[in-house]
Amino acid sequence: MYRLVGAAGRAADPVPAAVAPLLAAHRAACPQADGAALLRAYAVAERMHRGQLRKSGAPYITHPLAVATILAGLGLDTDTLVAALLHDTVEDTPYTLAEVRAGFGEEIAALVDGLTKLDGDRWRGRAEAETFRKIVLAAAADLRVLVIKLADRLHNLRTLGYQPPHKRARIARASHELFVPFADRLGIHVLKREMDDLAFAASAPEAHAATRDAVDAALREAPAVFAPAVARVRAALAEQGVAAEVTVRVSHLYAVHTSTGGDLAGLRPCQVARLLLVVDGAEQDCYVALGAVHAALHPIAGRLVDHIAMPKHNLYRSLHTRVIAPAGDPMEVIVRSRAMHPVAEHGIVAHIRAAAGDGAAAGAATGRRDLDWLRRLLAWQADAPSEGFLDSLRADLADGGLTVYTPCGSIIPLPPGATALDVAYALGTDTGDHSIGALVNGRPSPLSAEVRDGSLVEVLTDPRAAPSPGWLDFAVTAPARVHLARVLAADGAERAAAAGRDRLARALAGRLDLLGAEARGAALAVARDLGFLEVDELYAALDAGAVGLADLVARLTAR
Known part of the structure; x- marks a missing residue:
């Protein structure tokens, strides 16, 4: 001590x-x-x-x-x-x-x-x-x-x-x-x-060891590949008057394993590492730095992703681009400001740290309205039964992979395989329940149509439309599936209750007015005697055969 x-x-x-x-x-x-x-x-x-x-x-x-x-x-x-x-x-x-x-x-x-x-x-x-x-x-x-x-x-x-x-x-x-x-x-x-x-090392130790060895081998060649690229980028930044720290960031092993699909043959340095530019300046200086990178190294068309203008679901902000390195390898480059860097590394923790003193830390971690994923999760979890809840949670947390846009400017992250119906329910349960189709990039599409990354999706609705049991065959996201299961189960229960009541009313015809028995509470009393909280539950049980018709008629006529 x-x-x-x-x-x-x-x-x-x-x-x-x-x-x-x-x-x-x-x-x-x-x-x-x-x-x-x-x-x-x-x-x-x-x-x-x-x-x-x-x-x-x-x-x-x-x-x-x-x-x-x-x-x-x-x-x-x-x-x-x-x-x-x-x-x-x-x-x-x-x-x-x-x-x-x-x-x-x-x-x-x-x-x-x-x-x-x-x-x-x-x-x-x-x-x-x-x-x-x-x-x-x-x-x-x-x-x-x-x-x-x-x-x-x-x-x-x-x-x-x-x-x-x-x-x-x-x-x-x-x-x-x-x-x-x-x-x-x-x-x-x-x-x-x-x-x-x-987790990778525990679940697949041989693949982990193989990936580690392949990454180590690739990194031995990294100086020859990255040094010329870094020199060109630094010179271009200096010409533009932008101060930035330029480093080589090595990917973690599981990321390399998943990106290569486990095919490690001939792994190149640019497959296991990328350039990171942390700019000393304002947000607009990141775009100037991006221009310097593209001037120094040939950009690959269609590979620029702007997470500054459109932050990710976890508040991450950076520019991602792919260029051709001097050695001819495709190389990823990330550009962010010094202010963006702590959030990019530590996320919500950076916001808590930035709070002034311990007393404000809770405020930095509570009531956040900019975490849409948490808002959506809270919305559907309340309706999800224990059975299947973890499966729904896994599906909801699965890597997004897709981002679609709506005409009103909403940005919707979705898992691979998501459909127009998932987009409809991401916009709200009322929109989903009354959806009838969609315009995907201006073309009419059914609700079952899979959407692609970057698609513009406009959901078409009709106030008379209602969910169909067949929708569960192509709903992918947890919010859509949980809501549909609840709505369809409720609809099924209503139909069963109506069928059971109709059957009972026919059996009682000429002997007892069922509506009158319901009005004076006799039907509810019989339901409670049989262990049901509501009359509709009794009627649904009758339709399912769980309650005998003759016994129910006898109980009601005896009251």
Whole structure:
């Protein structure tokens, strides 16, 4: 142990050696931060987890401490780090949420609550799905819940070697399908890249090793390919009077694996690295720098993507272009300003860091209206049953791949294979329910028509139109499929109830007025006697054969 120096030079209480790296990382990013709250949280977490061990045999406290240290390295605020230290206490120890609230305040208690898994015994097979739904809802209130969860998963991936093979495969798959996409949606690419590669190593160790070796071999040739390109770009920038840092950025292994489809033969340096220009200047200087790049290196037509004018779903802003390097290789170049760079690397974390002091950090992570993906996710998750919720979530988080536009200027990201119907539902459930077709790039198209990247799509509607069961055959996105399933199920229930009621009315003809029995509550009383909350449920059960007609007639006529 060593001592921190307190106010007026007084020696503070001894600091456990285990927590010293966390305090140092936090002080490096937040020099004015008070470490007292961290020390109190560490003391609670260490005491509550005492005697618990990780699969590696290490004391369990090493896990929350590592999670908090990852977040400290990102520059997160004190409250976030305290919540990270306590994030497993309510779930795995006798420590209660009320104790968190009493000891550390409502804000930290809300973060810990959002991270606490639901009781598996109570929720049974629905626990995993409903836990993810809980995290999504908590993240809507404070995105730091999701940031802590990502750091938690990153540390679990770092220590995945201690898990049995079947569990390694499951954790790696879930990481690629759920956690990596969440990191991408929040723009935290420093976490996304490491999680990608760790999950890749766990799920496909041979492919990971082969990719690593191929990338290492390609990078040995990189100076000969990139040095002439960098020299030309720097000279062109100087001619334009633009100051910029020009570096070679190496892609992470999983990105190389997916971009090559695993075909690593003859891998070239430009397939594993690209040029990054960070411009010292305003937004317009990025476009001047882009012009300098195109003057120095021949641009490839149709390969310019402007994410400054049209930011990505995760607030990412940069210019992407492809050029021909002096050696003849296609080369990707990224241009962004110095102000854009922190968000490009750290996403939402950069906004939280930029908040003035810990007290404003929550405001930087809550109530954001510029994250359309979260708004859409919140809209459809409420209607999604536990069964199939994770599949819908995976589909919704899958890489966009496509971007389509509408005449009113809306920009809609979609997964590959998306149709005009998906565009309709992305514009709102009312538009989707009443859609009858679309104009894709000015040409009439059915709702089942697949849309292409960059298409201009105008949805055609009719107020008399309604969803058809056949739409589920070509709806791709989670919002469309979840809404359609709910609407069609409700329609089916209404039809079944109407058919059951009609059958009962015919059986009662001449003996009892069914409408009168409904009006005086006799029908509802019989329904409740049989375990149904509503009369329509009873009628639907009759139509399905779950309730006998003769028995129902006897019960009603006896009242």
